[in-house]
Amino acid sequence: MSSTGAKAVPDRRRAILDAAVRVFARQGFHACRVSDIADEAGVAYGLLYHYFPSKEEVLNTLFLERWGVMLQMIREVDAEQIPVREKLGAIASFIIDSYRHDPDMMKVIIVEVTRAANSFGQTHLGQIREAYRMIGTIVTKAQREGVFKPDIDAEFAAMTFYGAIEQVLTGWIFGLLPQGDEAFERAKQMVVETVCGGLEVARAPAA
Amino acid sequence: MSSTGAKAVPDRRRAILDAAVRVFARQGFHACRVSDIADEAGVAYGLLYHYFPSKEEVLNTLFLERWGVMLQMIREVDAEQIPVREKLGAIASFIIDSYRHDPDMMKVIIVEVTRAANSFGQTHLGQIREAYRMIGTIVTKAQREGVFKPDIDAEFAAMTFYGAIEQVLTGWIFGLLPQGDEAFERAKQMVVETVCGGLEVARAPAA
């Protein structure tokens, strides 16, 4: 019966999006052909144009879909009444878990969008900026509470924090850093510890 | 007279490389045409093929030229007998000054190479890895000396440090962070302070 809730008809649009993630991750947006995506999805390439106006829009759709979830997550984290370490930890965890769950998707988002200053990065600059802005807000609050040093610009700290995470993901993407469940968990802790506590051993505060 | 030592003949090869930097920075490697580079250099596009076997090789040349200087710089810094903060500070200064001196070149290197996991990033993975490795060595030494915490993986710390810098440059490239001489100097200090000292206010070490 169709009332079971399971879709009787295959969702080709979803299949195309999922295939696009794999193909973009493997070959890159520019190096792949529309027919590569279609082949990966097991459909005729014309069908892609039934659901999307262009190859670009496939990537835009993927990005917005995923980035929206992250923005929502940051928004919720920011609203919680928890220490700043936990907030930044939650963000790092979300991003790293996103990579663990779907490394191809994160690779595509980072490589093809957030770091592509001349193409999709420009297209989605507003969305990207929003993430930085919200992290900056978290830092600012921590500075007001006296938990974070006031002499480091909040927006700068936000870029540093987010940049550190993205670079770790880049390390995994390039195969330069070890991966695995343990590595992912350690990474969550280390990135927060580094940015919050610093690499240096704790010293007595200036008297 | 040409005997003054100055080159009387224009260095077309150099002109092409310099033009390529500007064009790659403005349009991106994929979006620009060989003729765009030639136009910018004021030469016929066929001439590019006298000096380089392909468009790709122009970018490869630019990257290797510049990246080699940075590797040499890190190598020298690492060899010096100075505190780790100064070493990392010297690296951060070099990169940021490189951006100050030639933002187009740094944009090209970052956007088209070090973050392009599916194209030139793969081509130059060895060179890129070498930079991370050397920074990791600096961290490892600091850990052996008891200056840096031993419980954060050195290679991880290296990625974090370099990632923070690159993200700040990305912020400038995207126009998300303020630029200017003062901003550049502050950035040098802040990135080192953040990664070494942490964002948190200093606390007394665990007794």
Place this chain on the structure above:
Amino acid sequence: MSSTGAKAVPDRRRAILDAAVRVFARQGFHACRVSDIADEAGVAYGLLYHYFPSKEEVLNTLFLERWGVMLQMIREVDAEQIPVREKLGAIASFIIDSYRHDPDMMKVIIVEVTRAANSFGQTHLGQIREAYRMIGTIVTKAQREGVFKPDIDAEFAAMTFYGAIEQVLTGWIFGLLPQGDEAFERAKQMVVETVCGGLEVARAPAA
């Protein structure tokens, strides 16, 4: 009730034909899509293929439907016992009234068929030629009767007459000539007066 004689069910085939006229007129046969016609008709585009084997056949149907009426009209006019001026006047009136009543249809017939020498004009050459032939017959009769000059080829005169009318319609289609009830009536008179009486003021016949 459906027993009233009026069709209770909508005539989809007719709706598609009527929509096609509007769409062909607006966008041209080549520039429009089958789905444009379907949208205009308010049906799914697949339905078009229930009633017509192809997009081309929709235009063929429209043309033959309308052109057949015109041929029949010319045939009847020719059979009447009236002066040649009245015959040509009746033909001009019919064509101009056709335009007045349904300018889109006439635009499609003229632009897409009677003047499309490389596509539908070839397909329907026989039908088109038949119209010229019948007009030519009318001219020939008038020449035999001594009303029309014998030294102008009848088939040539037929082309001239029909061409003049079609050009006037083209003027309306292009927006180059004023339209309106008065303009249409004047056009009927002027085209007949021009072709029959000439543009020159009447002179005494050569003695």
Place this chain on the structure above:
Amino acid sequence: MSSTGAKAVPDRRRAILDAAVRVFARQGFHACRVSDIADEAGVAYGLLYHYFPSKEEVLNTLFLERWGVMLQMIREVDAEQIPVREKLGAIASFIIDSYRHDPDMMKVIIVEVTRAANSFGQTHLGQIREAYRMIGTIVTKAQREGVFKPDIDAEFAAMTFYGAIEQVLTGWIFGLLPQGDEAFERAKQMVVETVCGGLEVARAPAA
């Protein structure tokens, strides 16, 4: 020596234009491929894009080149101090001789431009209108001089005259009217005689 005046290098741009005329005439603009034109010209299809930005621009170039000559001719004819019959005769002669000399070119201009209300006809409406306008001016002058009847709108008469000629050309293009040197000469006379003197035998003017 290259000083003989003969071009040593083949003019590929011209070859492409000439080939395009033949291909457009044979297959129609829409039905032909860019590669058909290139094949006809004996060049690689990429070369077409070296000289023209698009297939459309090839047709635009052909039209403007030829139509400009015609406008210039009409302009000169209009300026002469000769009877209106001679003026219209000169115009008819020019157009018919153009067809005799290069029937493909005239076919393209008529079929693809001056009668293509939904495509190139719109693009070049201004140019087309200019021709009608100048002919209309000639008619107006003849009316002022008392040679042409004042009760037929000049712009209307212009459309009729030009339409008659174009229809005769269309007859040749469709193969509906006989061609040949004699036919062309007769056509020149007949079209002027028809439009100026009318098809009817001359009668005494109304007393």
Place this chain on the structure above:
DNA sequence: CATGAATGAGACTTCATTCAT
């Protein structure tokens, strides 16, 4: 009847690269 998802032939256009001059 009616729908619109699915197909894929086909066309335009781009542009890196070659090479005759």
Place this chain on the structure above:
DNA sequence: TATGAATGAAGTCTCATTCAT
């Protein structure tokens, strides 16, 4: 050296038509 005409592989996108539902 220097030029830019010439080449053609390659890729995106369109859209008429089919057909399962």
